Amino acid sequence: MKKSVLVLGLAAVIFTSCGEKKKEEVKKEVETKVEQVKKEVKDVVVDNLELGKQLFTSKTCATCHQADAKVIGPSIKDINKVYAEQKGNIVKFLKGESEAIVDTDPGQVAIMKANLDGFVKDLSGDELAAIAAYMRSIK
Template sequence: MKKISYTFFTITSLLVLNSCGKKTETDPMGNPVEQSTTATQTPEELGKEIFEGKGTCTTCHRADTKVIGPSIKEISKVYKDKKASIALFLKGEGEPLVDPSQYEVMKANFAITKTLSDEELEALEAYMHSLNK
């Protein structure tokens, strides 16, 4: 038993060491490059991070099921069908297309989404559409 846990420990340490190794990549000048997650992040990944993080969108939106707001898949479907822009909606420049009767609830979140950059809004849109495949 002891041997097994020792082996496990060794493997885990190797994995940890290995992932640290990646962080100390150097640029062409030989300077260590700061590990930056945004550089390798796809728009979908950035969108997911905002959706679940500072956007607090998951409080009301889940992938498949309606909670307080419509499911992400439903929203994505409506926006694809109508060829509309989620990013524009989140800037407060669009019309509610999914559930206009509940628009006031969603509108309160424009306080957050209006502070996001275009890149972040487009990332949110990319993430939401990526769940509807």
């Protein structure tokens, strides 16, 4: 009787320790996967910001929009401020689906509108999203 209790106890110990080990392994595996996914997401975000930055320069946005100073158009920081405050959507504005909220002076709006109608309409949704993400990353 005593012996069988002992055997049973031992079996239980071995069993739980095996269970523990398995849990540790699974936890480790999950953690490794999570790290991989995190890294991939980070790479994609960085790529997207790089693309946005490239487009912002190559599509001449940078000529009229500088990070800090107003040149012809409002600075990127001013645009971010107003869009954050009013919960605006830069992509929507660039698609011509929402009105100007940063500088509503008709002359100024017309300058930007000429870009929207001229070449911004040829950019894909992904490109516009990358540009908007890049603009928002300027802090």
